[in-house]
Amino acid sequence: MGFVDYAWAASLQRDDTKLKIIQDPELLQPVFLGDDFGYTIKLPTVKVVDEKTISFLGYKFSSTNAEKSKVGRLFRASVMHLTAHTLAPFAKEKIVPSKKDTIIEAYAKSLINDLYVQAYIQTLHPDRQFDIAYANTLAFQKIKRLDRIFTSSTRLMTAQLTQLNVGLMKNSLSIEEEKTTKELASDLAALKNIFLESIVGKKTDFDSLFDGATESIKRLIEPFGPFLEAPSLKHTESIGNCSIYSEIESTEEDFKQVFMQALKTLGATIPEFNSVDECFRPEHEAEALQAFNSDLYQKQREEKILANLQPLLGLTRFKSILFPEEDYTQYLRARRLVQGASRRLLEILRSAYNYLDEEPRQEMGQLDLAAVIQSLAANKPATDVFNLEEHLQPSFAWSLIFDVSNSMQVRGEYGRALAIAVAEAAKELMMDATSWSFFAFSDKLFVLKDSTEPYSKRVKARIGGLKFQGLTYIPDAIKVGGKMLAKRFEEQRVLVVISDGWPYGYPDMPEVLKETVDDLIRKNVIVIGIGVETDRMNNFFHLHSSIYTQKDLVNKFGSVYANASAKALET
Secondary structure, three states: OOHHHHHHHHOOOOOOOOEEEEEEOOOOOOEEEEOOOOEEEEEEOOEEEEOOEEEEOOEEEEOOHHHHHHHHHHHHHHHHHHHHHOOOOOOHHHHOOOOOOOHHHHHHHHHHHHHHHHHHHHHHOHHHHHHHHHHHHHHHHHEOOHHHOOOHHHHHHHHHHHHHHOOOOOOOOOHHHHHHHHHHHHHHHHHHHHHHHHHOOOOOOHHHHHHHHHHHHHHHHHHHOOOOOOOOOOOOOOOOOOOOEOOOOOOOOOHHHHHHHHHHHHOOOOOOOOOHHHHOOHHHHHHHHHHHHHHHHHHHHHHHHHHHHHHHHOOOOOOOEEOOOOOHHHHHHHHHHHOOHHHHHHHHHHHHOHHHHOOOEEOOOEEOHHHHHHHHHOOOOOOOOEEOOHHHOOOEEEEEEEEOOHHHOOOHHHHHHHHHHHHHHHHHHOOOHHHEEEEEEOOOEEEEEOOOOOOOHHHHHHHHHOOOOOOEOHHHHHHHHHHHHHOOOOOEEEEEEEEOOOOEOOOOHHHHHHHHHHHHHHOOEEEEEEEEOOOHHHHOOOEEEEEOOHHHHHHHHHHHHHHHHHHHHHO
């Protein structure tokens, strides 16, 4: 279980088609976005700075297990806060930060949404408040003292931010600023009570309530402009520029005391404890370590796969070979477009196995002891209690290649869906995961499933993370797929190319494509082109099918493969 899986385990949103969770190594603070289907959360990655230091959200920790547990608390808090937003009852445009919002609007919307998140977690997930309080306390430690924030608007918004989440302010404000902060705090406390009542069933007009609260907050803090930035806590979503943190700042209060005040502010029941660490369940701490170790192992494994494939790059014009970013939600959304197609396709493809035409029980051969015992127990004589001889089963190896170049953008999601259907059929068709591989290409080569990997959730997430951009090096991709098959000793080897049939990127590519396909055919490789809503694949592939519907995929491609496979087995 890596950190993305850990995020889903901690998520309050359980519908993984409504929400995307993606890691982005370039981020220092989470980003919360809307999309056509729901929401997207981008989380910073946990980085290994050196042998002794790791970092997350701009905080640095030592690489001990105890410090990794602290990173786990921050990670859970961030995921819970962000995923709770997706459950808010407001219209999406009120929940998601927008570039169209002014700074003051973004800040006001953020306060109201964060207040609802507080109420939601307090009511329905009170056991999660310890992680939130820990993250709030750590942020409070790193926030500058108010007398070191020189812009009045930023100072006031920072004071309100810490007051809302920790119940404290670092240093004092001017008389006018303090008066406004107290009025804001009173209004927000009343608003939170309304949210608490609504969560347990009281009917509420949320949109009107939200609009009224937004205008009230803006009215109170507008006199303190100009507004240069929108302060936010590091583990929450970014709402704009934020310079309120300092590496050298720390609270004058003891961490334990601030933590207790943060729990009280969140409405949590405060237990008796000697150390803050006692508030966290041991299994959660262990899960964080598991996420660290899993991601580290996966990184090492992927580096080994790329190193093994790197020599093949010299045979092609690909700019690089890499793994795509992971997006499991996009995989699920695309899969819906061909729901059930992989199962029906599998039924067609299995006809290529000539042993399926035989009865699984034979009248001579090796006894199936379970069948013999069942026959004796039922007192019914039977002669079909023998297993089919294994040597009658032919062996197969596949290599799938999916075009993700710029020309596929128009039909990209449907192409992704077709690729998923074929991949899932291949998974069921070949029980040995090492007998097939899956690549995508543009002017780069993307590893989706190496032959050393199972068809796992991570592989599916890679398929979902593919972007349609770049040139179309079809011959080069076929060369790589062919080289992978050349290493195999199976009786039958199959290369399947899923594309729109528009090779582009360097001179004479159509001729090179035809030569590459013919070369593989001479080596007894079955090469099939699947045209995604196009008939152009017949220009380059002897075996091809044009796919416009699920029925086409099952009937046309399935028939092409079954016939070619049967013919190959006869020779």
